[in-house]
Amino acid sequence: MNISRFFGSTSREAMRQVRLALGPDALIVSNRRVNGGVEILATDSSSVPGATAERAPMPTGTAHQAAGIRQQDMAAPPAADNVMGAIGALRGALEGRMDDLVWSHQMRRSPVAVNLFQSLLSQGFSTALLRALLKRLPPELGARAALQWVRTELETHLPVLRAEDSLWQPGLALALVGPTGVGKTTTLAKLAARAVRRFGPDKVVLLTTDTYRIGAHEQLKIYGDLMRVAVHIVQDVAQLRSVMLGVRPDQVILIDNMGISQRDRYVREQAALLAGAGRRVQRLLVLNAASQGDTLDEVARSYTQDGGTPLSGCIISKVDEAIKLGAPLDTAIRFKLPIHYVSNGQKVPEDLRFMSAGELVDSALQVRESQRPLYAASSGDLAALLESGGQSAQEHQAEEERRARVLPRLLSAASAGGPVGLEQARRAAADLDERLACAEAYDFWRDLHAPHAAVQDGAAAQRAEGLMRAACQEVSEGDVSRLLVIHADHQPAGSQEQCSFSFLFSPKGQALSVPYYQRQTPSQWSDVRGVRSMERPSPTQALNQAMQVLNTQAQPVNLLHIFEGGSPTMWRQWADMPADWLALIPGATSLWHKDGKTTPNALSKQLAFHAIPDLAARLHLETLGRVRLSEIALWYAVEPVQLRQRQGEPVHLDLIVLRTVRRHDGKVLKTRFAFMHQHAGAEPIAPASLACYMMLRSEVQEMARLFNTVRGILPASHSEFEEELHLLAAAQLTLACWDLLQAPDNRGVRQLSARLLGKPGLKSSQSVDALVKMLVLKEAMS
Known part of the structure; x- marks a missing residue:
């Protein structure tokens, strides 16, 4: 007997190959599921002894088929192999049909799974892999969290050469x-x-x-x-x-x-x-x-x-x-x-x-601009396939009852404004998933409070790389080619530890992630990658290292580094780097203008200032410097200046002067100064945007006040590697607290978290407790 092997993503596809190769009278030897699909062993009926006997004509309308295999005339002596083959084919067809029904039912119940299926199918992934992947998709995830879950699953199962x-x-x-x-x-x-x-x-x-x-x-x-x-x-x-x-x-x-x-x-x-x-x-x-x-x-x-x-x-x-x-x-x-x-x-x-x-x-x-998914199912195509069925009223009611049993105490405990509805809680949890900073903070929170094995060396570095990739993916999906990196130092009160964090923001001020930090203790210097040294680097060396690491990880996305301070030597050195940076400087800094040596304070009195009329469109924030955006106006001026030294070429920079003005009386609240440098060939940045970025830098100082509170709510660390991961988690949770306060898209979450705290509104000092409440609520709903 000559046995052939056939493979298909489903039983139907495998049986189609059998019929094409061996004809409708093929005999099924075995039918089993293997990795990625279904395997069928079949043979030609002519190779089976006794199977070539003459068959009586089959009467019209009485043909019986089992998974596409024609039944032999009952008058012919049935061969044992043929009977077992027919049974195997029938079992395979039933398994395939049940699999199709389960998959169809899941797709109809989960719009998120449908959207992911369409998106991944358009990127070239097979239906067999997508079925195996999306069947395990947690049903409570929102669109952003579901995409991140799929990304993590693909990364986990994709085999690559380790080194x-x-x-x-x-x-x-x-x-x-x-x-x-x-x-x-x-x-x-x-x-x-x-x-x-x-x-x-x-x-x-x-x-x-x-x-x-x-x-x-x-x-x-x-x-x-x-x-x-x-x-x-x-x-x-x-x-x-x-x-x-x-x-x-x-x-x-x-x-x-x-x-x-x-x-x-x-x-x-x-x-x-x-x-x-x-x-x-x-x-x-x-x-x-x-x-x-x-x-x-x-x-x-x-x-x-x-x-x-x-x-x-x-x-x-x-x-x-x-x-x-x-x-x-x-x-x-x-x-x-x-x-x-x-x-x-x-x-x-x-x-x-x-x-x-x-x-x-x-x-x-990543979706490429030139990509046109002509050979993948569109939303309309999938809707047409799924419109014949849907979640029944009984199933929907059962789901609602299950959710209601899990959450009644938590939701009814809110005293300000009355009990919280389940639908409002669900929308707020979904809004958290749509904000990258909050979604990443939830992942940290869940992992830190789940029982797991000891944290290994390199865990923080691996997590940090994922934070950078997620941020780059976020801006690339929004058709933006630049990320803002705000570098800020933090030293807890009464501690000898000093940390430098690199916060990532979108050009419109959306908080994203914290993919890099440096830490200085009395005994050593280290960073998130696990690099350690007994010698403390100078401020210039530390910032250089942070810029180089992040520039390499972010490619091809461009970065604008924003930091405070520096010295003429540092600014000259950074001007030679292929990097874009914005350095906030004191008003008494010495510089050279066309009229000679001067300072930003003196030069600003000679410059013409321009208003930023669309401030809310440039920065999607609720407040700036604890003042609502609608209550202030920003005026800026730009002037080319030089840094000169006795031996060496002058360094050409742009001086940005920013004035924050109170709208109702025109009073200048604060004047800020910054040097701006862009490397050759970089896409120019509008001066109005640079002025907004200077204000965003001041917000990081407000954020630092939350860091100590966040670290206090995290579990204790039991190893140096666990401490590294907890430090990264604390920074991401701090960024999420600030995003909870500042993002206009988070208003629903703010309102719900304030009600859960029993407060009429949410203040900065309450943001950590509010975020914890929302994370616990989201975990309970899942």
Whole structure:
């Protein structure tokens, strides 16, 4: 009996393949669920003894089918295999149908799941993976929290090479395999360049088995000559074994192979060739990111089942030509192929990147401006598919009753303004999810109060990188290419500890996250990455380090660094950096203007000031300096100035002067000064926006007053690593408290939290208690 294997994302898809390959009379041997879909073993009925007996014609209208397999005439002696096959097919069809019903029911009940399904499908992810993922989606999450949950799940399950050093070991033998035209030769040259940099040209050997494609070995020979690396051409297993045995054990061997269609029988022959090399060869499958998902699935399936040594992983090529990256990541997850590198261009060796799981997932979820989802279901398409069903009245009522049983005491305890309704609480919890600062604070709060194992080294660094990625994703979704980084120092009263935090804001003042801090204790200096030193860096060195770390992590999003203070030496040094910065300075700072040496105080008396008429549109905040936005006006002036020294070129900066004026009587409340520097080629920033950013910097000082209170409500730390994570959590919770007070979008949350506190309104001193109440409420509702 010749048994064939078929795989599909559902039973229906797998049975369709059976019918196409073996005809409607195919016999099912087994039917079982495997990772990512359904596997069916089937055979042609002609290969079963006794199955070829002549059948009587089937009367019209009496045909019986089980999952698309035609029933044999009852007069024919039924074969045991045929009976078991029919039963297996029927069971598979029933399982598939039940699975479809459960999935359809969940989609109809959860608009968030529907939106995520549509979004991820448009990014190239398969329906099989999305089903497995979204079935575990917590039902209480809002849109933002659900997207973050999906991002975390994808990052957790995406296999990647943990570190480059784990790959590049002396004696490595690496072969690239895959279909034609996916970029194997160019990618191999990029890998060879990395190997030469690590080991030297005498430790690297290039091999090619591609003697079929015209000019293939000549192309590799050119690369080898440029890198002064030996290149060998082999045609069969004997030549390959001979070359491999002649290479020193410490030399790295990189093998380029002929591109073979996944449907070509030579795939198995090539696998056998590499398996007989006489030395262990790691095979990496090159996946073309611009290919369709079904094509990548077929390629991965063919090369994982070619009979050779198991694939060690994959390399994703032609990323620069792809509109979406979901398909190759989906393939890597389902076939468990660790991603080693990503090739994003033709340049050798530059266009080859080693990316973390988080970076890959963020790239896949990022919507490109040129992307037009012509081949994915739209909202209208999904609505048309789901409109035939919905949540029944009984189900909706049962859900409401369950929620009402969980929350009655908490909601009825509010004394100011009467009891709180369940719907109001649900809206407030959803509003928290829509504010990144609050959503991240909730994640910290939940993790810190959940039982878990001891915090390991690097936990704070990993969490901080996630905060940066989330902030970059937030502004990229809003079609904004810049983030504000406000650097501020904090020293708790009566403590010898001093911390420097880097707060991220959107250009309109929305609080986002705190992805970096530095900490100074009497015994050592450290930062969120776990870097430690016994020597305390100077203020210039500390700020330089913070700017460099954040600029690297935020690429390609631009950062504007905002800080207070400095010195002429520091400002000159920062003017040479490829970074944009805004430094608040004293009015007595010495500078050079066209009329000679002067100070900002003196120069401001000669400048013409301009009003900012659309202040509320530029800063989405409730107050500035404890004064409501509607009660003040901002006037600014800009003037180019210089910093001069006896030996050296002058440094050109812009002086920004900002006056805060009370509207009803025109009194100047405060005058602020700042130096502004933008590196060459940067997108100009409107002076009115810079003036607003100077005011935003003053708000961070108000925020620092909440930090000590927040640290007091966190659980005690039991290790140095746990203390690092708690410090990051305290900073994020502090930012969330400020966002609760300041964001116009959080008015509903403010009102509810004030009622839960039994207060008519929310004050700054009550914001920490209010945030805790809302976090507990949100956790109870989940």
